[in-house]
Amino acid sequence: MQKSIYRVFIICFSLLSTISYAQVTAIQNIQSRKILSLNGKWNYIIDPYENGYYDYRHEPFDQSKTGTGGFFDDRVQKDKTELIEYDFDHSSLMNVPGDWNSQLEKLELYEGSVWLRRKFDAKPEKGKKYYIYFAAVNYEAHVYLNGKKLGVHKGGFTPFQFDATNKLKAGENSIILKVDNTRKQDEIPTVNTDWWNYGGITRDVYLAEFPDHFIADYKLQLVKGNNNLVSFSVKLADATANQEVTLSIPELKLEKKYKTDGEGKIADEFIWNNLSLWSPENPKLYGVNIKTDKEDINDKIGFRNIEVRGDSIYLNGKSIFLRGISVHDENPLLAGRLRSEGDMRMMLQWSKDMNCNYVRLAHYPHNEEMIRLADEMGLLVWAEVPVYWTISWTNPATYANAKQQLTDLIVRDKNRASVIVWSVGNETPLSDARLSFMSNLVETARTLDDTRLVAAALEVHREGNTMVLNDPLGEKIDLVSFNEYAGWYWGGTPAEITKYDFNIKYNKPVVVTEFGGDALGGFHADENTRWSEEYQEALYKNQITLLSKIGALRGMTPWILTDFRSPRRQHPIYQNFWNRKGLISETGKKKKAFYVLKDYYNQMQAKYK
Structure with a gap:
């Protein structure tokens, strides 16, 4: 031995x-x-x-x-x-x-x-x-x-x-x-x-x-719950003391000088009144400069606050409904990952065309340029790591990998005003090992950044005609966020799904992270014919009726903006290695359900003015 x-x-x-x-x-x-x-x-x-x-x-x-x-x-x-x-x-x-x-x-x-x-x-x-x-x-x-x-x-x-x-x-x-x-x-x-x-x-x-003693990391954002208290921190690549660092925001006529401590760090909080706060309606970004005698770093940073109170979400102190859509890092028109700013801007603009103020960037960290464009274009972001479906919950190396990916995501994007949710996973099955794994990721996210919401896309289970959400992870996260596919994978035809109700254990804002069904763009039939645009259209209409039963409903990101490629989807006529749940086809054509969701979001925008 x-x-x-x-x-x-x-x-x-x-x-x-x-x-x-x-x-x-x-x-x-x-x-x-x-x-x-x-x-x-x-x-x-x-x-x-x-x-x-x-x-x-x-x-x-x-x-x-x-x-x-x-x-x-x-x-x-x-x-x-x-x-x-x-x-x-x-x-x-x-x-x-x-x-x-x-x-x-x-x-x-x-x-x-x-x-x-x-x-x-x-x-x-x-x-x-x-x-x-x-x-x-x-x-x-x-x-x-x-x-x-x-x-x-x-x-x-x-x-x-x-x-x-x-x-x-x-x-x-x-x-x-x-x-x-x-x-x-x-x-x-x-x-x-x-x-x-x-x-x-x-x-x-x-x-x-x-140069030697360079700035490896910095953070500039509002302290949670305070619209004029700014937090600023810097970390050098090594533990060099007395390195002078200057923070300036020319538009605000702000300039502050610091010296690093014995660990090569700076940490400060200061009041600054009359900030123009970032929001989808006002995506204000300030030019920021961080300078030493050897470095000159420029960034564009917005200031905003996001928090949960009871069953509502507040952006800069105002109750908000998240009018969202899920998005993959893939161009439906040209095979492969999004290659350029033009590709990314196209996807985000399609979301805005639907009157979205929010996107779920699933199921993994998207390109940093995508997040910066969301900052510029005024779209709130749910950012996620690929802890997806059935992970090796008891393997320490697997957890270390997941924790590192979450850490890298947060470090990269923590200065982006658009990011309001860190998601630690999607559709993970219940078990004690999984709860420990996911709970530790939640704690990691909160330790690294206490200014944003932490969530995960959970699952519901059915008891008769009731969809039940009692996942114990719900106690640890900020949103009741879950996926459900009534009318597609279960629940009968679209017209039959409104018979369902919800039993949600937690008194928190509900954000439905996925629902939907497949439609082959250009295939038309009656609303009970699978794969037709009419079936998807009817499904969205009845899903909206179904979800409106939830009093704490504060947002949704249906699955998904565009059709995307997947080896799992093999039907030779309707799929052919494509997941067809997109509201936009692989040719860029908007399906009928696109307009159903857009009409609903127009109503919700008017309600939450």
């Missing part, structure tokens, strides 16, 4: 000593730093057997005695006798950012490893620090610079960076990634999802240059 424990210890120690995992949290506001974009055309090698990572005994090359032998060496033949079984220079090219599934027909359903390489020139300066920053890579990324491993990151939707200072060369450099999007039971998300598993470097890549 002792020998077995010792052997496990040696194996674990060996792995820890050879693998560098990504940072605790990503650097705030990378776009405002000195950056070199590494976007563009990258060479790629498809490696389903992972020949470039493991030797024939299935031992990782980068953990061998020499630390060489894998594709990350980026070798070229020196003479005609040398055996090399790969060649990046003559490999095909792929767009980065971009997923491989939508760029290459033969990789449409591929899940596995792909190597990607980019060469770039650099001029590193003494006394400066250099990081390779990735806005997102799905899912597991092994990162190498000039043949040396920078580290490993897991998680497909959150940013990460590695310190490249000691491995960056003057002149030409080679960065190589092994990216693996294989679904696994113990990961976040797990093996079973209802969206396309797009693999690759799906968001921006930068080489970022920093």
Whole structure:
């Protein structure tokens, strides 16, 4: 027994000593730093057997005695006798950012490893620090610079960076990634999802240059419950004392000077009257500057307050109804993740066309640019991590992964006024282990940011004609937020669902996070014919009647804005690998139910003026 424990210890120690995992949290506001974009055309090698990572005994090359032998060496033949079984220079090219599934027909359903390489020139300066920053890579990324491993990151939707200072060369450099999007039971998300598993470097890549003692993180927002008390904090990348930091907001003629404490931190609260508060009707953003003798960081920040009182939600002290819609990070018109500001603006504008003031960005962190656009366009945001369906609730590594993804989401977006809800998961089944897992995530969210609401998309169960919500997680979160699919997965035809009632245990605002049904755009029939626009239209009309029975109803995000791709949806006529619950088709045409929801939101806007 002792020998077995010792052997496990040696194996674990060996792995820890050879693998560098990504940072605790990503650097705030990378776009405002000195950056070199590494976007563009990258060479790629498809490696389903992972020949470039493991030797024939299935031992990782980068953990061998020499630390060489894998594709990350980026070798070229020196003479005609040398055996090399790969060649990046003559490999095909792929767009980065971009997923491989939508760029290459033969990789449409591929899940596995792909190597990607980019060469770039650099001029590193003494006394400066250099990081390779990735806005997102799905899912597991092994990162190498000039043949040396920078580290490993897991998680497909959150940013990460590695310190490249000691491995960056003057002149030409080679960065190589092994990216693996294989679904696994113990990961976040797990093996079973209802969206396309797009693999690759799906968001921006930068080489970022920093001075010593740089600002790694900052926060500027109102203290919860107070519309003129501002909280400001800064954290340097190291524990440097007496670093002078200046905060200024020119439009307000505000300028405050600070010096960091012994931990390299600043924390302050101050009164500032006459702030123009951010709201969907007034998406006011102030230009903010945070400056040291070596850095000059600019941001656009709005100030607002969100809170729950009893069964109502208050934005800046005014009761509000969340007129929302759920959204995936996918362009229905062009396969793949949303690629550009234009793609993202299109999705948010479609939401506003429906008279939404709110979007649920499901089921994972969306692009940071999406959140900044929501700030600009005046849309409140529910932001979520992919703790989805059935997770490995008792695996400590799975929980650590989920906690890290939630932390990275909150750190990245905590200065965005649009974000009002941190969601810790979606449709997770009841159990003691799950309650502990989810409760700990709720506590993590509150510890990291006490100014926003914390929620999760729960499930209801049926007792006769009553939908019951008594999930014990409801005691710990701020909203009674749940999904229900009466009229589609159960409950009969659309006309029959109004017979149901609700039994909700908690006296909190109710925000229905999902309901809906599929409709093939352009297919018309009577309202009892599945897959027709008329069926979906009738379903929405009767859902609105059904949900209006809930006295504490304070918002909804029906499923979903647009049709989206999913390997789970296989009917050859009506689905063909598409989830058709969108209110807008894959051609961009608004279905009949779109106008039902828009009419309802017009009514709710008038009611909550």
